[in-house]
Structures are given as C-alpha cells and as structure tokens.
C-alpha cells in the first residue's frame with residue numbers, strides 16, 4: 001500500500017461531496033470465524049487484513065468501507081473475540097483480526113494472541129497488505145509498537161488508518177498525521193485519515209485496498 005501517491009492526506013480534508021467507498025458496489029459474503037491463523041480459505045485469493053487495538057474503531061470502519069452497517073459487530077465489550085473473521089468480496093478477502101491491548105486480558109490470553117497474530121502476519125501466503133488502525137488522538141502504546149515490529153517482520157505493505165479523525169480539527173488532524181507517521185516510521189503516504197462518522201478517507205481507503213489486491217494478482 002506504500003504505492004499510494006503522496007499528498008492524499010490534505011486532499012482528504014478538502015470539503016466537497018464525499019464519494020462512496022468503491023467496495024460498496026461489491027457483494028460481500030461472510031466466510032467464517034477461525035481460530036487457526038493458517039486456515040486455508042477456498043478458493044485462495046489475495047487478502048487484506050485489518051488490525052488494531054480494541055476499541056480503535058475497527059468494526060465501524062470495516063462496516064463503513066463495505067457499506068453494510070451490521071456486518072462486523074461494533075462491540076460494547078472489546079477484547080472478547082479471539083477469532084479471525086473472513087469476508088469474501090468476491091475477488092479478494094478482507095480479514096478482520098481480533099483487537100489487541102485489551103486491558104483485562106491475562107498473560108496466557110496475551111501470549112495466545114501474539115502467537116496467532118505472528119503466524120498470521122508472517123506466514124500467511126496470500127496476505128497482500130495490512131490496514132493498521134490507530135486512534136488519531138493517542139500516542140502509540142507498547143502494544144502498538146509490538147505490532148509494528150511484527151509488521152516489519154512480515155514485510156507486507158502497510159497502510160495506517162488513523163481513526164476517529166472527526167474528533168479533531170483539520171489542523172490538529174494534519175499535525176497528528178505527521179507526528180504519528182514519524183513515531184511509527186511510516187511515510188506520510190502510508191497514513192490515511194479516516195472517520196466512520198464523517199466518512200472522511202473511506203473512499204481513499206477503499207481505493208488503496210483495491211490497488212493492493214489488484215497488484216497482488
């Protein structure tokens with residue numbers, strides 16, 4: 001996803017009509033929930049995974065992207081799910097990975113999560129790219145930096161989606177984009193401002209996903 005052009009960030013914030021996500025036109029099929037990170041999906045197709053801390057706004061962004069409000073559950077009890085959820089669209093899969101950094105998770109649960117995510121990110125044969133969600137208002141946590149290490153190890157294209165951008169002013173959003181890109185060692189073209197509420201950046205994120213899976217074939 002690093003192939004995205006630079007300068008998209010400020011363009012996202014320009015006022016004007018908001019186009020729907022290009023994924024809205026595609027039929028979406030829920031394939032299943034799986035505990036095994038190396039589960040074989042049939043047929044094998046390129047995959048784009050979504051990962052982020054619990055409560056980052058992953059379910060909301062996912063639903064906004066595919067245009068199906070109830071598809072991924074917007075949860076009141078974060079951290080409960082330890083399964084990956086696969087959706088077929090129909091020439092690629094979107095894979096919703098369980099949220100990390102759940103405060104009440106015990107040591108064993110954290111180790112299990114880490115092992116599952118490591119295997120998924122590093123060994124998954126058809127993983128074309130990863131959408132990494134980070135709340136625009138928060139500095140990266142230790143858990144975020146751990147995931148960053150895994151993303152680097154996996155060598156997959158990464159697009160950081162900064163969520164809940166509606167909570168900041170335009171100027172503050174741009175400043176945070178630069179700060180978070182620097183903190184995470186990402187080029188600004190790999191960082192997308194998003195809001196499920198205002199729909200900021202949803203079209204651009206959909207386009208990046210299509211470009212990523214198109215390039216994977």
Ligand code: GDP
Nearest residue numbers: 054055056057058059060074075164195196197
């Ligand atoms: P998940 O745990 O990462 O799947 O996060 P959810 O999608 O369940 O959202 C967590 C909370 O953040 C919910 O209360 C959502 O209503 C809220 N939320 C999600 N996206 C946005 C957004 O773009 N803007 C605002 N203001 N709130 C959001």
